[in-house]
Amino acid sequence: MALIMDYLVQGGQMLLMLLLAPLLTGWVRVLKAQLLRRRGPSLLQPYRDLLKLLRKEVVLADSASWLFRVAPYIIFAAIWVAASLIPTFAGGLLFNWTADLIAIVALLGAARFFLALAGLDVGTSFGGIGSSREMMIASLAEPAMLMVVFTLSLLAGSTGLTTVAHFMQVADVGLRVSLALALLALLMVAIAENARIPVDNPATHLELTMVHEAMVLEYSGRHLALIELAASLKLLLYISLISCIFAPWGMASVGEEGMVYLVGIAAYIGKLAVGGFLLALFETSIAKMRVFRVDQFLGAALMLGLLGALLLFVSRSL
């Protein structure tokens, strides 16, 4: 019985992620439009786009190789697996021990690896721009992320997300400097990783400023659909990661009754809404920065993360 329940929870989690992702993207878009006094697209527009793209035929560049066609599936799979391992409405998922925080970071890294390769595959100049800038950004964002992971796992004594979330839920963590630093760093990383303003602008196609869009420039049809879906999954992943670590309230834990799960789901969606709103607010209130100031931005993130970890190393021994 309990086992079946666990399977259900895990499966529900995976589907929920898949379903909620475009909604979140739409939500952010709507909010941004509202904040800019525009009417903006409907909340469901992302779903429509995806279905449209899925039905269209793929126009493949002559110089594209098999890698170019396989990459979207790999990217999608990696991000989806990563996302489905994050406790959202319930901790203690069946397979949460499959991959800890480090592994989740690495899975995102794998997705990025193949995306960058796909950007290079056709052999256009824009693809190259995108890939090289993406890797530069990642080369700073990933260590920063890992520093955050360090801080958390040192605090909770584990790199397993469930344990961390549970720890934040029950143990009286209190306000710790290192936690604040970690949160700040994580936010900066999230912005960079999801190609949001000020690091990148998901809406632009101005050649010289785009990073993520430049890589996927040659994609079309179902491939593009998968990549878009993966992108919104990633956004969802980060927001739910932040919420499950820094706002783990209302999250159900293993083997509880159905009601609790519903509560958990409600709480989770609430968190997402808030997160999306904050993001939209931030994005509208700030301007995009030059690509070569991104490294300072992320360098700061890395330093914050390292500082957090160091402070923790000190405070733990006190």
Place this chain on the structure above:
Amino acid sequence: MPLPVLLMLSMALLAISIYAVAVARQPGGSRRVYGAALAISTLALILTLTHLLTAPEPVTLTLPLGLPWLGAHFRLDALSAFFLIVVNLGGGVASLFALGYGQHERAPERVLPFFPAFLAGMSLVVLADDAFTFLFAWEFMSLTSWALVMAHHQEPANARAGYLYLVMACFGTLALLLAFGVMAGPNGGYDFATIRAGDMSPGVATAALFLALLGAGSKAGLVPLHVWLPLAHPAAPSHVSALMSGVMTKVAIYGFIRIVFDLVSQPIPWWGGGLVLALGGITAALGVLYALMQHDLKRLLAYHTVENIGIIFIGLGLAIAFQANLMYASAAMALTAALFHVLNHSLFKSLLFLGTGAVLTATGERDMERLGGLIHPMPWTALAFLIGAAAISALPPLNGFVSEWLTFQAILLTPELPQWLLKFLAPAVGALLALSAALAAACFVKAFGITFLGRPRSPAAAQAQETDRYSLAAMFTLAALCLLAGILPGLVVDGLGPVVGLLNGEARLVAQHNQPWLTLAPIVDAKSSYNGLLVLTFMALSGTAAAFLIHRLASNALRRGPAWDCGFPDASPATQYTAGSFAQPIRRVFGSIVFQAREQVTMPPPGNGSPAKLEVKMRDPVWDYAYMPITTAVVAASTRANDLQYLTIRRYLSLVFGALVALLLGMALWR
């Protein structure tokens, strides 16, 4: 009783190299030589594998060779068995590859005789059980590999590489000789058993650690002793490069482990561990930064070896620090991580070098700027190289990730250390490790993307052909092993158990084979766990499911057309991103600090159609600040001393006179 057999096999390899002198010129010669080497390596591999997995009781053997009153001692224990596996695996695969690759060799008579001897040398280093035999084999290994580096001696660059290599190797050997001398002490017992048994002062232990760092580190490519490596490894034929980078550096690691963890009976002071840790971190970061700046494929790989050596040394440094504080459980974690990475690096670095070899035979080019689009003519090579690249970039579910994950876990155990310095050092090194992992990914996106993807940048690349089946077999063997070690890490960890136990006072990680779902949970799964198998299954399932559903329910129509490229279709391949331009952002971010990289753009005046020029100046800090002074000093000194060659007879007589008077004075004042 595998030890005598293993020694026989090494002897057989030596015999083959003598036989190779005779047949090197003949058409079928290389096939026979490499075939024999392959057979022997496989046999040795099976033997050592069984020995390690069954009852790894140390067996010893003494031959009446070497130092007369000492004899040549040999010993096969868990540690040497493990490294023998690495050696013979690499050797066998390289031989298999060379069955095809060797056909293209311009000067077989300069490669065939030394290749089996090189293999034998490495095996003997690992088997040696006294200082003389060890150094003998060690130096023999260096010598044979030097000969292989000098195989294409017409290129001046290779000659310089070989020179630098052998000098550094000699430096390392002398350092090790001093290390053994220090450990053996005045009564001079030079067999390892005596050294182990002898009680040494902490000072001696520290000195041994330093000298081992110098000796083994110079061979392994520890910054700042790495300068020879990126020159020498690419200079050799590719299958030899694979051996040197993938295996020989590991033999160097073996030397370090053997001395520091086994022979030194006194616990090393904790700051020694800190030193190794810091060196490892610096090596890892610098190595990958160097690699990113290269556009010669083999040199890029060689610099990457430096990075991975750094990662291994991070693990070893942590282990020393833990052992110094008697935290053997944590030390077991660190050691396992290091050894696991030894195995992994030997796998994927060999794979990548072999792939480069295939590219080299197909196009005759090592310079990425003249390659590109090779995935179309040689898809299989591309696939194998891609797997290797993904593995070395520590992407799950491949093996590279597992060892780096273990290293991170080991770093996460450092807060228990009492020393403050280590508390601060560990997260910093962790950051360096994370940084180098991320940069490695960037570096291999560059390596694979520029070489295999895009459109060919030179006619040679356009006319490339898929490589022969021996080479493919070799590459895919390694690729499969990379995947296996990635999805079944628990089994490898269990295999490493006896080795770790040997080095760590019988403290080792908990047995993994009875974990559910073959999960890797080094301590307890609540603390940290990873399951490569499930990650792979999930990704495969979701990927294929998505593909299936889309193709079934949505469209699967596909049309070829020119690239869109924001509306500039089929520009010339020259407009693609090159290796240099790919690395440019990172060069801007890091290079300007580390290498004082300076870019200078010279624009023609408006109306002038001549192309603009961008030149990048980079300096190698290590070479400039560590090696140039020494070389200049030696040159200056020898120039001064050279004047003594051209004195007049009178002056020479004055020298004798001076010596005489000085001695007489000394004696007069002596009493």
Place this chain on the structure above:
Amino acid sequence: MHSLEFDIAHFLAGGMVVISLLLLYQDRLYALINVFALHSLALALAVGWQAYIQDAHHLYVTAGIALLFKTIFIPVALHRIIRKLGIHRTLEVVGGVGRDMLAGAALVALAILVMLPVTAGADALSREDLAFALAVVLLGLLLMISRHNAVSLVIGFMSLENGLVLAAAGARGMPLAVEISVAFSVLIALIVIGVFLFRIRERFDSVDMQAMDAFREERRR
């Protein structure tokens, strides 16, 4: 009765030291040769006296060699060679005579200083004689290196060798003394006549060593 023997022996030995200093003082070739003849004469006398007081007859042979070969034959030969080769007669002193004299004095002091610890018990003769012989040897070496001229180099070497013979003669009952002095004379004869002058004359048109140095310079890379 002892004292007289000793005094004469010491007088002759000390005389050799003085003459060595004189050699250092010369800056003209002929004078150098003549003083060297004097040096050898003193040696002959000293050795003869040793032969007499030790009544070791083989030492007379040594004395004879010294007298005939070094006092007469070599100087004459050198005179003729110089005339034949037309070597310019003045010697170029490297450091200046004054400095050489000072150095010589210092060397004599050193010789005595070195000999002090020797236990007088060895042989009454040995101690002082050895001091003198050592002084002569060192002075000869100094002469060799303080002139730019090959003849003076040979002469310096020969005076050095005189010191050796003096020491050998001073050693009571030393076997092979004669053979050794003979062998040495052969060496010198070879130096003087055979190899050196003939070949050097043939190849480098002067015995002035600077010529050979110049020749050596041109091989310098």
Place this chain on the structure above:
Amino acid sequence: MNSTLGFIAMTALLAVPAVSALLLALRSSYHIGARLNVGAALLCLLAAIILLGARPEDNLYLRVDDFNIYLIVLNNLVSFTTSLFSAGYIGHELAIGRLTPKYLRFYHAMYQALLFSMNLGLLANNIGLLWVAIELATLVTVLMVGIYRTRAALEAAWKYFILGSLGIALALFGTILVYLAAQPVMGPGLPAMAWDQLLIHAKAFDPALLNLAFIFLLLGYGTKAGLVPLHAWLPDAHAEGPTPISAVLSGLLLNVALYAVLRFKMLMSANPEALAPGPLMVAMGLLSLLFAGFMFYRRGDIKRLFAYSSIEHMGIITFAFGMGGPLANFAGLLHMTMHSLTKSAIFFAVGHISQVKGTQRISTIRGLTATHPLIGWGLVAGVIAIAGMPPFGVFMSEFLVVSSTFAREPWLALPLVLGLLLGFGTLLWRLQGLAFGESQGANNPSPPWVNTLPMLAHLALVFIAGFWLPGPLVVWFQHVAALLG
């Protein structure tokens, strides 16, 4: 019976070279000359081997003991192989007219005379006789160095002659002093100059005299052994003479000179009050080692290069013996042997090289392994061996030298190792230029492989010694090492 056989062998060692020197001085034909030369050397070798088994009893002039016997065998072995090599070498020189038959006769006679003098020096039981032998050797080699009559050759000969004679003179003074020290104790006469007697009574000698004597002997014979700063004659003498003579000089004569020094060192250490000779020798050895290391780098002449390498190794050997103790002495003896064999092999190779390339200038010799594989790789093997790398014997001896320092003065290992590294680096720099790269300059055909047999034989010996020393040899070396104290 045994001892009489030994006596015959001992006399043969002296008589055969002397007689054949006379005969060769009369004969001018190349073929007969070369054959006779080889034959005589072979006879000496046989005699030496007989001496191994059969010892004559000592007399006041000659003596065979454990120390000199192995040098005698080595000496005659190398001089035999060298005579083989020189047969081919001189034939070529004759063919290209560098040597005239007149000088050829002279050459062969002098070769035997040199062999005679070296055997005499090794066999001598009398310090005076030793001195005479070494003086004779000096004269002979001077004449041979100058044999080519070129300006450079004559100048080298002249330099060698002057410095050599000075060394001889100093050595004589030292010898006299030793006698003076011995005579009061042992009374006048021959016994006071005989080794065995001296050693017995050394305890009673006047230490001050002994010290003084040793200084002179060290400088005197040290000049012959080419220790810095007394080395000046050595490079030129090696470079300008015929290559076989360079081989003999480096491989043997230096050993004989060093042997003399060692004999007196034994005397010194037999007297408790005398100053320990060790530090002096260690200092000179290190000086030679480092100096030679610096000198390799700027060398332009291939033979001069390896002459400096001889200086380096003489330094190492002196260092080892100066360090003292059974281990270090063993190392020194082993290194002496290995160096003789290897260095003469290298000079054989160099001889072939200078003949096939028609020059000795390093800058014009390139890529030998490509053009002349046999001698090219021979040179590589030789240099690798002399640089102290396995699988060659020098590696073992250098291992022992370094490790022996840990028994006495651990800190001395540091400069020693640095010197070794320096020498290695600079020597290898030269080797790579010679053996690898694009070939250039004249390329005469390689010599018939028979001519390279001596080189190969030496290399084979050194190779075997690299990982296996025959038991008797070891026991015997250990015995001698114990003798040396």
